[in-house]
Amino acid sequence: MTLDDWRDRLGDAFMQTLVIPKVMLERGDGCHVWDIDGKRYLDFLAGIAVNSLGHAHPALVEAVSRQSASLVHVSNYFATPPLLELAERLRRLTGAGDGGRVIFGNSGAEAIEAALKLAKLNKGPHGRRHRILALANSFHGRTxxxxxxxxxxxLRADFEPLVPGVEHIDTTLEALEHAIDDHVAALVLEVIKGEAGVIDLPEGFLRRARELTERHGALLIVDEIQTGVGRTGEWFAYQREGIVPDAVAIAKGIAGGVPIGALVTFGWASDLFKAGQHGSTFGGNPLATAAANAVLGEIERAGLVENAARRGAELRERIAAIGSPLVTELRGAGLLVGVGLAEPVASAVAAAALDDGLIINAPNETSIRLAPPLIIGDAELDEFEGKFRTALEKAA
Incomplete structure (x- = not known):
């Protein structure tokens, strides 16, 4: 099958919501993938921060194979050992502890849907809380x-009107101070805005958000779909700031590519949902939860959270050492890195990298996003440095 053949077939069969891909991948191993023509690529996007263990990791392969031979799905009318194990594991890793509770879905968007419903339940003793705050230039999903x-x-324009009561504020301390009052039910935010180009929150913003929401009885709901599961060098990015949220949305890297999402609640927020107010047919099925337990267990066993912190620092050092005049800024934390560019050539950089066998991402024209598997080591950093240098030179 030629490139033109499969692109034509995909164009005919696939909904026109995304640009037709330039490459059709066939298999993967570790931090590399191969296309149908046998060309090898270094994967420094990891399925957009999903493939925490890279590709075809034995721990994930074994867990999925073993679980699929016994139970794949039972619905949420029943419990299974992997479901309970994962719920308790997430309470521990997030710091929610004994007062925490978990709701499972199939994606990050579903975790956010659960978070939005949770926010709506926080009406306050007199039913006065009706405002839900989010940040300008944020991304939380497409439902x-x-x-x-x-x-x-x-992204919103073609689908208005959307859910009422949501307000978007600038990501400044001044806007935060002005917006939060006793009518706010929740503030929903990303600790690092991944789809915006890996943009960090201003210094002190998250801690102040925690103080103000606590003062006014509002929920602080943190979207860790892209930043969670060790990617930033902590299990969750909010832990770097020393705060505890009221709820955290998790997905992407939790099961290494098997679809799953979760909302974990803390403290009094765990009592807001009542029986029948939320559910998911596939959410928490034994296959996905067994996969997640295997991935999270391997991350702990192999010290991959620490590896993300160490290798992330090395990755930044190597990019800086290239000395390209195009590179003006390095953002993010751990192995979620945003490379700020001096000119609007990010698409050209990403295309040149792909031609040379390096998968990276251009979320906008002045940013490159890097989110490699948490397992990367010296060999992968060496290969990345050479290919990224070449891509920058070609784009310049």
Whole structure:
């Protein structure tokens, strides 16, 4: 099958919501993938921060194979050992502890949908809390509810009106101070805005958000879909700031590519949902939860959270050492890195990298996003440095 053949077939069969890909991948191993023509690529995007253990990791392969031979799905009318194990594991890793509770879904967008419903339940003793705050230029997903929280007008415009009551504020301490009052039910935010180009929150913003929401009885809901599961060098990015949220949305890297999402609640927020108010047919099925337990267990066993912190620092050092005049800024934390560019050539950089066998991402024209598997080592950093240098030179 030639490139033109499969692109034509995909164009005919696939909904026109995304640009037709330039490459059709066939298999993967570790930090590399191969296309149908046998060309090898170094994967420094990891399925957009999903493939925490890289590709075809034995721990994940074994867990999925073993679980699929016994139970794949039972619905949420029943419990299974992997479901209970994962719920308790997430309470421990997030710091929610004994007062925490977990709701499972199938994606990050579904975790955010659960978070939005949780926010709506926080009406306060007199039913006065009706405002839900989110940040400008944020991204929380593409369902109607998640899109309502997403602070990107270009994504929202064709689907208005969306869920009422959501307000988007600038990501400044001044806007935060002005916006939060006793009518706010929740503030929903990303600790690092991944889809915006890996943009960090201002210094002190998250800690002040925690103080103000606590003072006014509002929920602080943290979207860790892209930043969670060790990617930033901590299990969750909010832990770097020393705060505890009221709820955290998790997905992407939790099961290494098997679809799953979760909302974990803390303290009094765990008592807001009542029986029948939320559910998911596939959410928490034994296959996905067994996969997640295997991935999280391997991350702990192999010290991959620490590896993300160490290798992330080395990755930044190597990019800086290239000395390209195009590179003006390095953002993010751990192995979620945003490379700020001096000119709007990010697409050209990403295309040149792909031609040379390096997978990276251009979330906008002045940013490159890097999110490699948590397992990267010296060999992968060496290969990345050479290929990224070449891509920058070609784009310049």
């Amino acid at each position: 109607v509810g998640a899109l309502s929280l997403t602070g990107k007008p270009v």
